[in-house]
Amino acid sequence: MLRQHxxxxxxxxxxxxxxxxxxxxxxxxxxAKRRGTRHVDPPRRLTRLIAEASEEFAFGRQADAHEALMxxxxxxxxxxxxxxxxxxxxxxRLGYLEKEQLExxxxxxHVFGMLMGSKISCNSCTYxxxxxxxxxxxxxxxxxxxxxxxLQKCRQESAQQLNRWCLRRPIQGPRQDSSTSPTSLSNLxxxxxxxxxxxxxxxxxxxxxxxxxxxFVRRRPNSLVIYIDRRQDxxxxxxxxxxxxxxxxxxxxxxxxxxDIVKFGEAENAKRRGTTYLLYAMCVHxxxxxxxxxxxxxxxxxxxxxxxxxxxxxxxxxVQWSDVEEQHPYLLFYVxxxxxxxxxxxxxxxxxxxxxxxASHEHEEHPEPEHAEHAEHAEHAEHAEHAEHAEHAEHAEHVxxxEPEHAExxxxxxxxxxxxPEPPESPxxxxxxxxxxxxxxxxxxxxxxxxxxGGAKALEAQ
Numbered sequence: 001m002l003r004q005h006x007x008x009x010x011x012x013x014x015x016x017x018x019x020x021x022x023x024x025x026x027x028x029x030x031x032a033k034r035r036g037t038r039h040v041d042p043p044r045r046l047t048r049l050i051a052e053a054s055e056e057f058a059f060g061r062q063a064d065a066h067e068a069l070m071x072x073x074x075x076x077x078x079x080x081x082x083x084x085x086x087x088x089x090x091x092x093r094l095g096y097l098e099k100e101q102l103e104x105x106x107x108x109x110h111v112f113g114m115l116m117g118s119k120i121s122c123n124s125c126t127y128x129x130x131x132x133x134x135x136x137x138x139x140x141x142x143x144x145x146x147x148x149x150x151l152q153k154c155r156q157e158s159a160q161q162l163n164r165w166c167l168r169r170p171i172q173g174p175r176q177d178s179s180t181s182p183t184s185l186s187n188l189x190x191x192x193x194x195x196x197x198x199x200x201x202x203x204x205x206x207x208x209x210x211x212x213x214x215x216f217v218r219r220r221p222n223s224l225v226i227y228i229d230r231r232q233d234x235x236x237x238x239x240x241x242x243x244x245x246x247x248x249x250x251x252x253x254x255x256x257x258x259x260d261i262v263k264f265g266e267a268e269n270a271k272r273r274g275t276t277y278l279l280y281a282m283c284v285h286x287x288x289x290x291x292x293x294x295x296x297x298x299x300x301x302x303x304x305x306x307x308x309x310x311x312x313x314x315x316x317x318x319v320q321w322s323d324v325e326e327q328h329p330y331l332l333f334y335v336x337x338x339x340x341x342x343x344x345x346x347x348x349x350x351x352x353x354x355x356x357x358x359a360s361h362e363h364e365e366h367p368e369p370e371h372a373e374h375a376e377h378a379e380h381a382e383h384a385e386h387a388e389h390a391e392h393a394e395h396a397e398h399v400x401x402x403e404p405e406h407a408e409x410x411x412x413x414x415x416x417x418x419x420x421p422e423p424p425e426s427p428x429x430x431x432x433x434x435x436x437x438x439x440x441x442x443x444x445x446x447x448x449x450x451x452x453x454g455g456a457k458a459l460e461a462q
Contacts, residue, residue, distance in 0.1 A: 001222055001339070003030070005107035016079035018072075021046040049075075065283050065297050065331060066137070066227045073112060073136050080106035101346050104134045110342060112136040115219035117260070122203040123210040126353030132218060132346060137225045142183075142242050144191035150180040154240050158232050182243035185226070185250070185332070193255050205353070218260045220252050224277050224334040230285075239285065246329055248321070250277045265341075277334035284327045300324050 003026045013020045025043045032040045050057045053071060057063050081102055084091045091102060104113045116138075119130045143151060157179065193216045201211035230239035253261065253275040261267055266275060281301045288294040299311040300319070310319045 002026075002107065002111050005110070009107065014079065014083060016082050017045075017049060018075040019079040019083070021049060022076060062294065065285070066229075069225070069331065070137060073108065076108045077103045077106065077136075080108055097346070100134055104346060105342060109134065109136075110340075111223050112221055112225060114138070114217060114221035114224070115264075115346065116215065117218040117257075118213065118215050120198070120201060120211050120213045122201075122206065122208070122353075123212065124208040125203060125206040127203050127205045128351070128353050130350040134346060136221075137227050138217075139227045139229055140185075140188045140192055141229045142188070142240050142244060144188050145183060146180060146242075154180060154242075155232065158240070180240075180242050182245065185244060185246040186254075188228075188244065189255050216260075217252065217256050219264045220256065220266070220275060220336065220340060222336050222340050224250075224252070224332075224336070226332040226334070228329050228332070230328075230330065241287070241328055244329060245325070246279070246332060248279050248325075250279070250334055251275055252277060274338035276337045278337060279332065280335050281333035282324065282327065282329050283331035285330045297330075300327065 006023050006026050010019070010023050013023060021043055025046065028040045028043070032038075050068065050071065051059060053075070055061070057068060057071070081091050081094075081099060085102060091099070094102065103109050104115075113134050113136055115132055116135045117130060117132050119128060121128045143154070146154075193214060195212040195214045198211050198213055199209065201213075202209050203211065228244055230242070232240065253266075256266070256275070268274070279302070281299065283297060283299050285295050285297055288296060296312075300308055301311060302308050308319050308321055308324050310317050310323070
């Protein structure tokens with residue numbers, strides 16, 4: 001998908017060096033495919049750009065594969081912002097929110113970008129706060145779901161391995177797995193999206209402490225990158241070799257709220273299991289001489305014929321799926337079976353609930369005494385009106401039986417008398433009318449919101 005975006009949008013090499021090298025790498029792959037060759041020259045200029053970007057990636061230095069990936073994505077996103085939205089304006093001066101939206105709607109954002117949500121709820125009232133952000137890699141800590149005893153054991157094992165490494169006494173034999181209980185990618189996602197209690201949270205509405213925080217995926221990406229963080233949570237070196245099983249096919253709808261599935265037009269895809277992802281690549285860290293303090297990165301990749309290959313620097317060999325699933329994943333790359341459309345505008349933060357909403361809800365269920373008094377006055381007025389109508393009816397019946405000569409004066413006398421006063425109407429509560437200044441403020445707010453949405457749509461269209 002990324003290669004297709006580059007071919008369609010970049011007819012000439014971009015001015016940005018990072019995007020130009022990405023385009024050159026894709027053209028090298030396309031040319032090798034046309035010629036039927038199995039080897040291409042490595043992108044030496046891209047390697048030099050990475051080394052110049054940070055001392056950590058200098059030649060001969062130990063570096064982290066996840067940090068290298070995020071460096072590439074961040075530089076490619078910066079290149080997209082530099083190219084602009086097609087209007088000719090300088091997009092590098094945009095604010096944070098506008099730039100985030102432009103990055104999400106770029107070709108890099110369309111491939112790797114996903115909308116993540118974080119919601120915190122008060123334990124004492126109905127207040128909820130939802131914050132959305134665009135992420136390009138989902139980070140899962142390998143220690144999720146572990147007990148305190150297992151965590152302590154991991155620290156002890158790491159310290160022992162580090163001592164052996166410093167004394168040049170490597171562990172003999174095959175790779176040593178952690179003694180902690182194994183887990184799976186699905187279990188880590190369950191732990192990641194599980195509610196977490198925050199005792200220090202103070203509600204902005206009821207001013208009480210205590211809340212729950214949940215994290216989840218709101219809008220899925222086209223390419224799902226999952227980072228299994230195996231680092232120790234102390235100052236010790238090395239990593240945790242906890243076994244994490246992973247599937248070749250992953251359905252992400254289990255960790256997306258149903259409201260967001262409907263909101264972002266994924267309801268039909270979820271019914272047809274269209275939110276399924278296929279594993280197409282993986283990065284693995286192999287321990288060096290049995291120690292987790294140092295090692296070597298290799299990759300596994302799947303081609304279109306469903307064949308898996310082991311890639312170790314310049315050496316490539318075909319392997320079986322059974323060899324792949326025995327590895328300890330460090331980075332997992334999944335591709336969506338059903339592609340995702342261009343990104344919608346990033347939603348703003350949302351807040352709802354609180355003591356005010358609870359009070360208004362109780363007010364609707366139990367009317368105030370003033371309303372009851374109005375109802376009582378209305379009932380009394382209705383009774384008075386019925387009594388007066390009955391009295392007039394009785395008087396009219398008496399007049400009908402009077403002799404004609406006396407009836408006329410009687411009717412004249414009745415006509416000359418003042419009419420009885422109208423019974424008081426029952427006071428009815430007037431419907432609430434917002435003040436004119438509130439109506440004007442609402443109209444202004446609506447205009448601002450529509451303008452921001454239209455601007456995001458314009459960026460997306462361009």
